[in-house]
Amino acid sequence: MRIGIDLGGTNIAAGLVDEQMNILCKMSLPTQSERPYQAIVEDMVTLVKGLVNMGNISLSDVRQVGIGCPGTPKKETGDILFSNNLHWHNVPLLAALAEKLPSGIHWKLDNDANCAALGEVLAGAARGSRYAIMITLGTGVGGGIVLDGQIYDGVNHAGAEIGHMVIVSGGELCTCGRKGCLESYASATALIRMACEAAREHPESMLASQETLNGLVIFQAAEAGDSAAKAVIQQYLFYVAEGITNVVNIFQPEVIVIGGGICAQGEKILQPIRAQVAQAVFCKQVSVPKMVTATLGNDAGIIGAAFL
Amino acid sequence: MRIGIDLGGTNIAAGLVDEQMNILCKMSLPTQSERPYQAIVEDMVTLVKGLVNMGNISLSDVRQVGIGCPGTPKKETGDILFSNNLHWHNVPLLAALAEKLPSGIHWKLDNDANCAALGEVLAGAARGSRYAIMITLGTGVGGGIVLDGQIYDGVNHAGAEIGHMVIVSGGELCTCGRKGCLESYASATALIRMACEAAREHPESMLASQETLNGLVIFQAAEAGDSAAKAVIQQYLFYVAEGITNVVNIFQPEVIVIGGGICAQGEKILQPIRAQVAQAVFCKQVSVPKMVTATLGNDAGIIGAAFL
Structure with missing residues (x-):
């Protein structure tokens, strides 16, 4: 036990x-x-x-x-x-x-995003793989790196901060102080910011008539055919895929696991992400990793921590 | 032998x-x-x-x-x-x-950038470390990742393409087909492009009077006090440091080794890069890796290959 x-x-x-x-x-x-x-x-x-x-x-x-x-x-x-x-x-x-x-x-301690990544590798969406990167799209963008079945987080255990990789140099201010981090473009927070901007620019949009905007509402508006919402989702997923392509070019893992609230959208987000990444990665002729959404939800962190 | x-x-x-x-x-x-x-x-x-x-x-x-x-x-x-x-x-x-x-x-085979990184870890600028990332600023931007003393290049051996990490989404077209890769902003080729643009904008600059622009000439003009050249170098090193900060946030290695022709500039490039990275990295309170220039030059690849 x-x-x-x-x-x-x-x-x-x-x-x-x-x-x-x-x-x-x-x-x-x-x-x-x-x-x-x-x-x-x-x-x-x-x-x-x-x-x-x-x-x-x-x-x-x-x-x-x-x-x-x-x-x-x-x-x-x-x-x-x-x-x-x-x-x-x-x-x-x-x-x-x-x-x-x-x-x-016997006590063990690790970062929560690392534990979630390990949990998904051991028992979830990346089960059976030994090289997987998990990207969690939540309030921020978390990263978990599993190499050869082990968590990798650098010599000072402060690494794997994939969310704090600048993808738009000079862009939106990030909580970390840099401008243009993946977190500022691919977090749920960023999605809501983009939707708020679109609502202001398109007062006729369903986005403008919502009392509060959250990820789910924005995806629902896009599905209902709202063109401003569709453009926001498209732009948002472009940035998510931009970050994932970077990660693939660096790590070439077996699996990319997308976690966080937005992963509930499943194939609706996976299909455009897969298409963009497959087209954009370096050495696409060799192989492209599987891209899946997390399956364990909050249990991933518990299982990963238990098996640190 | x-x-x-x-x-x-x-x-x-x-x-x-x-x-x-x-x-x-x-x-x-x-x-x-x-x-x-x-x-x-x-x-x-x-x-x-x-x-x-x-x-x-x-x-x-x-x-x-x-x-x-x-x-x-x-x-x-x-x-x-x-x-x-x-x-x-x-x-x-x-x-x-x-x-x-x-x-x-007994034959062994690996990518040349990986061999150079291993050579610098075994016998050069990163000697004594087991976690090092080498970034080579040449015609392109090469990457070599050494984790726990071993080359890391992903499950298909096509990873470590640090040069093909987008840092300016939608920016300059890269040889890989994406827009805004680190290679398009931090290679010697990119430096020359920036200098050519500056020469056109500043016909009074020393850059404009050169027959051919190369990295050395641009650094010499900056050192001679040419303001357009100084601005180009500053912008160029900003992008180099932007890429290195991304790499540190992800890997938190012991050492970052900068290779390629431009590394001959030594402390002149290292000082501004170190200052920017130390200020920008996530968890800077914990530790910041050493940043050094490569010492083995072309020998790194030979030594690394010999000890694959």
Whole structure:
């Protein structure tokens, strides 16, 4: 038995996972990230104990407790160096957890996007592959790199920031301070920005009559035939495919996994992305990776963390 | 003893390399890439035999003959799938070589940019590191990725094409067919294009009075105080650093090695690049890789090939 914890900005989700990578039971608590980290650690302890009770096992039956955390972990010490989402800076996460639970637990720590990528490779959309890149299109654009079955995140564990690859030099300001990052063009946030601009330019569009614009509404308007929405989606997917083509030219993986809320659109986004990438990649004559949407949703982070 | 062969568009350079990675002797022949590949293979055989004679050893003393070749190799078979520079398509390079030389030779094949990166890691500017990315600013922009001491080039050996990462979406047309690749902004060719544009706009500039513009002349004009040339260099190095920042955000390696003719400028290019990258990278609080220029020049490819 293993436990995976996906520590998100909104929820702390934890699952008891068997060696066949099935989640046997799940529990979650709200993160309330404004609290001191000690309170969050307390909740994580509650979740671990709760899962053990629910699974009717003892803590000594748990082979590993893995944690996926937003930000940059220092794996050697179990500290979180920085986490913008949690407003953490040098938090001794594993040490604080270890203090509250019996010794002998095998702790592991990694970035949440990395855990999700590993989960999809082990048990989800990229199952069976050893070289996969996951790109998560959410509030930001997350990246997870799995090479030879292992998470790759650089010598300081701060790598795999595929969202912070500039694709439009001098373009939109990114949260990281650069201008024109993939995140500023391929995140759900960017899609909504593009739709807002289109709504202003096309007051006759369905986009202009919406009270709030979100990814789903924009895709629905496009499907209903709204030409402004269709143009926005087309432009948006162009940028997504531009980023994916860059990633393919660098990594030539077996699989590209697209995650995040927008991946619910499935083939509707995959078909234009596949067409553009296949046409644009360098050495397209050799081979082009599979492009798929994530299948595990939030479970990917739990499974990946459990098998770090 | 090992032999490394750097098969370039202009010359076939070969060296006899000892186990301490010293090149004991070198020989080269013009590539004349318009010839059928069999003629080039013949010259490679001549070079191998010549080196063995010069080194006063026998072929059985040679532990490995490695070849760095532009294009995409199929390492399993020793074929070159594609090479634009050599106009090759499905050339059975190692089979053709093996036919002409006694059996028992241990052949290895890889892309030339990868060999150069490995050479710099083993014996050059990135010596002692295990995670390094080399970016070669030449006619094009080449990439070489060394992770955990090994060349990484993707499942089809066509990866590491860092030059074909779009940084200016919709920008200058690249040789690969995309618009706005790093190669179109950071190659020596791009620098010359920018200087030609500046010469037209600033007929009073030293750039406008040159008969032919090349990288050296442009840097010399900037150093002599020519403001148009200074602006061109500044713009050019901005794009180089933009690409390097992307690479750092993705790989977080120990070292970035800049190769190609322009790396002769040394600290003059490194200082502005280091300043921009240090300011722009994601998680700059954690660490920023060393940025250095290549030290082995053309020998990098020979040494890397010998130690593939």
